[in-house]
Amino acid sequence: MGCGSSIDVQDNKTTLLLNQASTAITDNDSIYLMKTDTKCPSLETEEIRYFVRILRANCLNFLTTTLMNHFIFYSLSDEVIMGIINKMFYCCLHSNTTLYPKECVASCFFILERGNLQYEGCPLQKGSTIGELSLLLRLEKQKNVKAIDDCFFWGLDKSTFLNSLDYIMAKQYLQNKQFITGQSFYQFLTPMQQDGLAQNIIVTKYRPNAIIAQEGERADSFIVIKSGQAAVYKGTKFIRYLQPRDCFGENSLQTTTKRNATIQAVSEVQCLVLTREKVKQILGNDVKKQLQFAVIRQILKQLKTPSLEIEKLLPSFRFHHYNNEIFDINELHDYLVIVVEGTMRSEDQMYHKGDLVSDVYDDQQFYCTGTLAKLDKVKLELEDYVIEDSTYEFKRVRPQFAELNNQKLIANSSYGTLYKVEYKNEKYVLRKISRDIISQWNLEKQIKQERKILEIINNPFVANFHQYYSDEQHIYFLQDYIKGKNLGDYLHDNGLLDKEKAQFLISQMILLLETFSNLSIISREFKPNNFIIDKNGYIYLIDFKTSKQAYRTHTIIGNPHYMAPEIIEGKGYTTFSDVWSVGVCLYEFLCGGVPFGEDQDDPYKVYEDILNYQIKYPQFYRDQVGKNLMNQLMSLNVYQRVGSSFDELKAHKWFNIFWDQLQHKQLKLNPKKQDSNLKRLNVEQKSSLQFL
Template sequence: MDQKNQWNQKSSVQEFGIQKSSLSKPVHQQVKPTQQVAPKNEQQGENQLVRRVTKRNIGIKKSIVSNEGTIYETFEPLMKPQTPQDIGFIVKCFQAHFVFSSMNETQLIQLAKSMFYCRLVIGQMIIKQGDGASSFFVLEKGKINVLVDGISRKQLSQGNGFGELALLYNAPRSATCVAMEECFLWGIDRHTFRKSVENVMRSEQEKNRQLLEQVKFFNQLTKDQKDAISGVLILQKFNQNEIIVNEGDQASSFYIIVEGKCGVFNKEDVQIATLNPKDSFGESALKHDNQIRMMTIKAIEKDTKVVALGKDMISQILGDKVQYIIYKNICKWALNRSKLFGKVSAAIQDKLLEGVIYRKYLAGQKIINKGDKVGFLYVPLEGNVLDEQKNVITNNIINEESLFDEFINTKHAQSYHMENEGHVAVIDYDKYRNINGSVEKLLDIEQIHPHNQQSHDQVKKLQLKDLVFLNKLGSGQFGSVYLCKDKNMDTLFALKYVTRAHIQQYGIQKHVQQEKAVLEIMNHQFILKFYRSFKDGENIYFLTEYIAGEELFDAIREIGLLGKYDSQFYTAQMILQMEYLHTVHQIVYRDIKPENVMVDQFGYLKLIDMGTAKTLKNVSPPKTFTIIGTPHYMAPEVISGKGYGYFADLWSVGCCLYEFLCGGLPFGEDQEDPFEIYKEIVKNSIHYPQYITDKTAKTIIEQLMNKIPECRLGGSYSSLKNNQWFSDFDWNKLIKRELQPPLIPKKEKVMNNSQIEDQMKKNILVIDQIQKDTMGQKKVFAQQKDAEWDSVF
């Protein structure tokens, strides 16, 4: 549970086009020997699992580790208006570098327009080995010599780009670049790059969202569903008279016109209608299977632009056919409006809807007959339902009062029928209640109860001087964690401190504030419990529960190769942790990995260290653009800088699942250089060891690690938890903690009562122990201006 080390940010000579293998590896980059662990399952035969023993370090966001406005490179800036030829030249160069590989041409053009122009004279050094990195360059004219440790390694010429790692983070340059002749270059610094990309991506997605809002078809989708769809719309350009869809073709895409006009043509090629910007066509392709285009549609203006949405893509994103998604949304909205079901959690609502049946009724057909036994929920989806008094019921539960416990054994007092042809959702509430209990009885269980009030009040009154030192749990970049106890309480605590010296040095005031803000709203059985914070002249302190166990990182090394059940057990808890963060608090965690998860004394998981977590509440679209996390577990969209949201966490969960089953990581297992890891994540596909034969395991890994972020969830957390790979897993028993854990941490790893009593007798205050441990270190004391940020502690 120690504070995580700052990411060891090593630059790569690969950014200058030099193969890393051609250089001797510095001692500080050498990988420690790995330990071999015998595979747990006999089915692997003689295969040996080799797991790394070194832990993956975190990447702290760039504003923490560098001065954002600093330019480290040396050049002479010049004024030059960009021509279309200049932009084309720059874009072509961009396309050769993986950092830009996920951006389309329109986005690259906008980025090219943000570049500056500069000149080098013969012999001028633009980049010096060991200096900080802030800019990427495209060489327009001239030659540049690349040297490592004074030895020439490569020459760059017209069209070469170099220094792209600087766009991701500040790290020492691994080579020196010197002009061999007069050179002219286009450049862009990291700050401009990040802001330009953010502006382009936010603007593009906002335009897409506005388009969806103007199309009636999408009115019955939720905000989150529309956000996801807007992220995968593909912009397409058509010349005048170019065919967009052809009569008789299989219908597989839906289109919205952005610019220009389209014509609708019949079999005789006669135009019978005109479609303008914001008009759409191809709706039936999304709603129904095996649809054939009934008309031909052509662009009738030059440079007509449309956005396209493929049927397969929307099914991957929403997790089902569009029509069923719309039906389910109507059902959920009806449940939310209900006096009875509107009070329960989304989890109970999802459980109710698992067995929903969508029935088609003809005009005049009875839905409920007078005298029928009460017990089913009926929700009109399409068409009007009438009672005997001709009252219209639309999109609400029919006669929901009959479903309360006191009425449940009665019969319907009147009949209901369809006024016109339509569909009705039918939910067997009787069956649900027999298995799970009535919603009235479940309401108390579903309520989020505060921590025990008596102990909570006691902890609030605690002072730093009340805490007795028991043991040191770990150390990190910014401070350490101590096990401690109050004399008058049985509870054991973990006390983490962050020094004001480090807060000031790295500018992490907001970072520390954010960690506390996230911790204090957490209330979940699989997430670390936070009690309170303290501050004094030297440090900021976080008092949390003590987890008597070990990191999941260590646990999976004790187990060896995890089988299906073990992997389900741990992955399921990670999914529940992410569901809670994402759906209850709109928080993206950003650093899921085994090092950030503890296995408690009972063998269940606890998510710890909220230092990277960030709220996306009131952010539209819900995305952030900061590169942060641990390279091996980073999603491609985090690396690209195109913006990312909750789905980035699911990629990391997928990495962990792969690690459980396969022993290593899917990308960069043998790499320590972040640049090399990033390239693998962005460019490579997932490969599995030969002994992984479970197709359902591969399917869920590939869903979680889909390079299209919106496809990872599969529509909802309910859908993800119902994935075929989990078909034999009992989620209810997991939540009730009734499953057998794969591993219980050994007792010798935890202080016993006798050891605690002996330490308590010494009566060493934890604050005194911290002073002793930090003796000789540089200290910074609280200043008056600190009140601007430390008042929350």
């Protein structure tokens, strides 16, 4: 169908019918669209563009107010709100027609501008919004939304809506992180902890003379002035002004206190608020201890202590509190001493938070006010450590297409064709995808994202990418050829795995996840069927079709049984969602089946089971440490799935493996060998097992 347009004047409202097959907004022929981005160069188009600009200007206050009060867009700046409004189109739904005439996937977010519209028989008011939850959750079964008379809407198409959402989250995250970076408690945290805090900052706005904090009230949040000016009062006495980047309430993150002053907005003020509950969610319930550990990590890194060993040493530190008391410098002979709170001073020397106490002479006398962390130096003997070098490099080849020999068909699917090829006596896989399929399924963006990810990944547990080719009919990906078996088939044939095998496999997934996290890659592909296992027990991720490089995204995609709850809830998710999937895989290895929706095929039933969140373990599985690890990986608290870093996760008591040797594939496992105690617990039997 070609590009065409026609003007239809109704009740002084102009609507433009766009017939553009390649940029269709909806399948409903009763909706007339008025957009300003049509590619038809005509006078009508210019007139429509002018009309929509006038119409948008007249509706600006209405649209701004609606978006500012919306649960998704409420925290946006005026500038971002205006940018979204400029991307909106105007449309009409004729009387006695439904917005979704058949069961279909929602493709737009709508704001009702005027008209009599009913939702499941109930009238909707001007400013009502429609479709946002359907877009977030990708619902296929739409509710009955019917126009009683002609109804007019402002709308965003699906792509613009989701892109706006991702942009909003990314911009807020970067701004918030920039403002909080200079705070003392923040600078010692691991990058993963810093990211978690930055993602959970709340933006609040105050009008002139509004009270931001009241003297004597309970303090449970840390507040940074982002813009504007505020005044500090003690009683009625003015103390000073607060400017952008000034803050108050840091102590309230560790313990319950009361505000010791009143903070009042002088001008319009925007604040960044971090609540104690969010900090506890990210760092753990004992916030004070975690902040002390953060200081210790920094010092041990400066001492070149291997990162994995740092996590093992942390529980061995002892904390001693001083109230302007003399510190016995003889302790320095036997202990490593770090100032984690307060100060330690002599006549000519001062140590602050984050300092390693050293270069102290026997005739010096030090007074300490605060907390010192001490570690017996015997435990710091580095020669006892395995100094890990996790660097992995593979040699990428770049053959010309004509240099690929002995092409043999491996598999055929609707998405593409796989061939085994040879280059200089080495075997590779050539994946061929038709350009017609790419166009038909709108895969251009997905293909571009997949290629970008494959080019930056450097990890031993993927089918490494070597070269990209294209011609008029097809595109091609050249990757490593992995001789082995699909991991899903391997599990089906072998049933339950013993701890040794499960640990070997899941450790590789964690090392791969660590690489993905460092690159901000959200995989959504961590399930057994997407891995190949070779004869030595090493696994390789072979599917990257749904992978995405983003710090946060909202698209609901993936296998329902391995999907984290935050994906289903549509609130946005990060690489932590893949950690959940690895937890599901570990459960499947050790317990048989998946922990949620095992007997369900309906995705919505599986989603319901996941959101109900009840992890049950079979009676035969009694390893409490293993259960603890699975509960951690599948925690509803996304920040506790890994902890402060992947090194903390790898230091979990369940693991008994040399991570560096595993990274370099210096360990071997016989995947065919099976624990005799597990042979009777095969896939068919597990369904009759009782669960605890």
